[in-house]
Amino acid sequence: MARKEMVEVSDYEKQRQANIAQRDQLLKQLALDAAQAGLAPSQKPKPAKSANSHKKKPAIKKIKEEIVPRRTSSRIAGIEADSEVAKRKAEDEYVAAKEAEKVKRQRVSGPLDLSEVVVAGKEWDKNENFLVDVVSRGAKPYHRTFGEEQVKETTDKELRALREKMSGLELYDGFEPNRIKITPERIYSLRFHPTPDKPLVFAGDKLGNLGIFDASQTSASIKSEKIKTENHEQDEEETEDDDPDPNITSFKLHTRTISAFHFAPANPSHLYTSSYDSSLRLLDLTASNSTEIYAPTDPSLDEPLSGVETDPSSPHTLYFSRLDGHVGRTDTRTPSRNIDIFELSEKKIGGFSLNPSHPHFLATASLDRTMRLWDLRKLPSSSSRKSNPQPPTLLGQHESRLSVSHAAFNSANQIATASYDDTIKIHSFPGMSSWTPGHRVPETDFSPSTTIRHNNQTGRWVTILRAQWQVLPSDHIQRFCIGNMNRFVDVYTARGEQLAQLGGEGITAVPAVAQFHPTRDWVGGGTASGKLCLWM
Numbered sequence: 179m180a181r182k183e184m185v186e187v188s189d190y191e192k193q194r195q196a197n198i199a200q201r202d203q204l205l206k207q208l209a210l211d212a213a214q215a216g217l218a219p220s221q222k223p224k225p226a227k228s229a230n231s232h233k234k235k236p237a238i239k240k241i242k243e244e245i246v247p248r249r250t251s252s253r254i255a256g257i258e259a260d261s262e263v264a265k266r267k268a269e270d271e272y273v274a275a276k277e278a279e280k281v282k283r284q285r286v287s288g289p290l291d292l293s294e295v296v297v298a299g300k301e302w303d304k305n306e307n308f309l310v311d312v313v314s315r316g317a318k319p320y321h322r323t324f325g326e327e328q329v330k331e332t333t334d335k336e337l338r339a340l341r342e343k344m345s346g347l348e349l350y351d352g353f354e355p356n357r358i359k360i361t362p363e364r365i366y367s368l369r370f371h372p373t374p375d376k377p378l379v380f381a382g383d384k385l386g387n388l389g390i391f392d393a394s395q396t397s398a399s400i401k402s403e404k405i406k407t408e409n410h411e412q413d414e415e416e417t418e419d420d421d422p423d424p425n426i427t428s429f430k431l432h433t434r435t436i437s438a439f440h441f442a443p444a445n446p447s448h449l450y451t452s453s454y455d456s457s458l459r460l461l462d463l464t465a466s467n468s469t470e471i472y473a474p475t476d477p478s479l480d481e482p483l484s485g486v487e488t489d490p491s492s493p494h495t496l497y498f499s500r501l502d503g504h505v506g507r508t509d510t511r512t513p514s515r516n517i518d519i520f521e522l523s524e525k526k527i528g529g530f531s532l533n534p535s536h537p538h539f540l541a542t543a544s545l546d547r548t549m550r551l552w553d554l555r556k557l558p559s560s561s562s563r564k565s566n567p568q569p570p571t572l573l574g575q576h577e578s579r580l581s582v583s584h585a586a587f588n589s590a591n592q593i594a595t596a597s598y599d600d601t602i603k604i605h606s607f608p609g610m611s612s613w614t615p616g617h618r619v620p621e622t623d624f625s626p627s628t629t630i631r632h633n634n635q636t637g638r639w640v641t642i643l644r645a646q647w648q649v650l651p652s653d654h655i656q657r658f659c660i661g662n663m664n665r666f667v668d669v670y671t672a673r674g675e676q677l678a679q680l681g682g683e684g685i686t687a688v689p690a691v692a693q694f695h696p697t698r699d700w701v702g703g704g705t706a707s708g709k710l711c712l713w714m
Contacts, residue, residue, distance in 0.1 A: 317633070317663035317688070324668070324679040340655060341677050344669050347701060349682030350712035352396050353424045356686055358710040360389035360426055365704030366641055367438050370695040372446045377700050381691075382436025383708055386453060388461070390427045393712055400425060431459055431468050438485045438529075444493040452498055454482035460510070471496065472508050472517065485529050489537045497540070499527045505542065505570075507557070518557070520569045522550065529584035529644065533591065536611060540570065541593045543585035549595050549605065550575040551624075555615045573617070576605060576624040583634070584644040590656050592627075592672050594645040596634055602645055602660065604628040604672055628674035633663045640706055641690040645670075648694035659701055661690040667703045667713070680713045 187195075329345055332338035349355070361383035371378035377393035400422045432453035442448040449461040450471065456479065458472040474481055482501045489495040494510045503523035509516035525545040533539040540552045552570040580598035587593055591610040595603045603626035613619075634643050640663070647658045656672040665685050669678040680701060689703025689711045703711040 319665050321664050322679055324676050344678035347713040350393055354684040355709055355711045356684055358424055359708050360391045360710040361387050361708040363708055364706040365691050365708055366435050368691045368693045368702055368704045369439055372441055372696050374698050379702050381704050384435050386432030386434055386436055388429045388431050440486050442488055443490050450486050452483040452486035456481045458498055471510055487532050491537050499530045501526045503527055531585055531587040533587045534589045541585040541587055543582040543595055545581045547578050547581055548575045549582050549585050574619045574624050583642045586645055586647055588647040588656050594658050596643050596645050598634055600634050602630040602632045630674045640688050643690055646693050649696040659692040659694055661692045663688055667692045667701055685711055
C-alpha cells in the first residue's frame with residue numbers, strides 16, 4: 179500500500195507532463211510544415227517583387243496575455259511542494275501581481291510635479307523650462323502684463339516713485355505714430371541725439387536710409403511755416419482745415435541695412451554708421467557730408483557689419499563687429515592703414531558693447547549661444563601690430579540655451595543680454611574696476627545675477643529685440659528698455675524690476691527697436707513699417 183502511494187503522481191506533475199507533451203507535438207508539427215513548404219538552411223535568391231508587394235499587410239492582432247505571478251523556488255524558501263502553504267503562496271503572488279497591474283492602470287487624480295514623473299531624458303529643471311517658450315511665443319496685441327494696478331501695489335516707496343515716474347511718460351501727441359514714418363522701410367537701428375534741449379531722433383532702415391525727426395515740431399508750427407514760405411491760392415479757411423504731415427529728413431547713406439550707429443562722445447555732430455554693405459561711414463552734421471571710414475579693400479567681398487562704437491578714452495579709436503564672427507578696430511585719422519581684425523567667434527556676432535567706465539572691456543553676443551567678455555589691454559599698438567598680432571584676452575563666457583541677440587554694457591559694470599530662450603539676463607561684475615591684465619574670472623561669476631522672462635520670438639518680419647541701457651540716468655538708477663511683442667516698450671531696472679510698459683493709441687505694429695535718450699527720460703521705438711513711437 180505504501181509502494182502505491184509513492185508511485186501515484188500529483189495533479190501538478192500531471193499538468194506539467196501534459197504541457198511538455200503539447201510543446202513537443204507543436205515543435206514536430208512546425209518541422210513538418212517547414213519541410214512541406216520547402217524551407218532549408220541554405221540561402222535562396224530573393225523572389226521577384228510582385229505588383230501587389232507594396233500593399234499594406236493586415237495588422238496582426240495581439241493576444242492579451244494573462245498576468246501570472248513570477249515563479250519562485252519553494253524548495254529554497256523551505257516550503258513543501260504541493261502543500262497548502264505552497265498553494266496559498268502561489269495564490270498570494272497572483273493576487274499581488276494583479277493588484278500591481280491594476281495600480282499601474284489607475285488614473286492619478288491629484289497634482290503632478292514634472293520633476294517626479296520624468297520617464298526618460300535628463301533631470302527636469304523648473305528654472306530651465308523650455309516648454310514655457312512654446313506657449314508664450316504667440317504675441318497678444320495690446321495685452322498688458324504691467325500697468326497701474328502693479329504700480330499701486332508696490333510697497334517700496336522709492337520703487338513706487340520710480341514706477342510712477344516712468345509709467346507717467348506719455349505718447350508724443352504732436353502726430354499720431356502711424357503718421358511719423360521716419361524711414362521708408364523696416365527700422366533696424368534707432369538713436370536720440372545727445373542734446374537735452376529737444377528730442378531729435380535718428381533711425382536707420384533695411385535699405386540703407388537714415389531718417390531724422392525733430393519731435394519739437396507741432397502741426398501748428400508746420401502749418402504756419404507753410405503759410406509763410408509757400409505761395410498758395412487757397413484761402414485761410416481751407417488752410418486751417420489741412421492737417422500737414424510732420425517734417426522728416428531722409429538720406430541714402432548705404433546700399434543695404436544700417437545695422438547700428440553711434441554718436442562720437444567728444445563731438446556730437448559726428449555720427450558713425452555701420453551697414454550690411456560692409457562699410458563704416460562718418461556723417462558730419464555740421465559739414466553736411468558723409469565719408470567712408472572703413473570698407474574691405476576688395477569691393478567684391480561681402481562682410482556685413484553688425485555694430486559700431488567709439489572708445490570713450492580714445493575718441494579716434496573705432497570698434498566694429500561683423501556677421502562672420504570678427505571684431506575690428508581702426509583709427510579714424512588713418513583708417514586705410516590702421517585696421518586690426520580679430521576672430522572672436524566662429525558664428526555670427528549680433529552685437530557687442532564697450533564698458534563706458536572701463537572701455538578696455540568688451541562684451542560680445544553670438545549665434546553660438548554665448549556672451550563672452552574680453553580684455554583689450556594686451557592688444558598690440560600700431561607700432562608692434564605686425565610683429566605681435568595678439569588677439570584680445572578672453573576672460574570668460576556664459577552659454578544660454580539658444581542664441582544671444584545682443585550684449586549691452588552700462589556704466590555700473592553690468593551686461594544685459596537678450597536671447598531666443600525668451601530671457602533677459604543681467605550679468606554683474608562689481609569688482610571689474612580692480613581687474614588687472616591677465617585677471618582670472620571664476621566661471622561662477624558669469625552666472626546671471628538677474629533673469630527676466632520675456633517673449634523674444636520676433637519671427638521673420640520684426641527686428642530682433644535688444645535691451646538698451648540709458649547711458650547717464652539723472653537719478654543714477656540703472657535701467658534699460660526693450661520692445662514688447664504685444665506692441666509696447668518695457669522698462670526694467672538692473673535688478674529686474676519692471677518700471678513701465680509704454681503704449682498708447684495709434685500703435686499698429688511692434689516698436690521692436692527701442693532706445694533711451696542718454697540723459698532725459700525719453701524713449702523711442704521703431705517699427706517694421708518705418709514708423710516712430712515716442713514717449714516723453
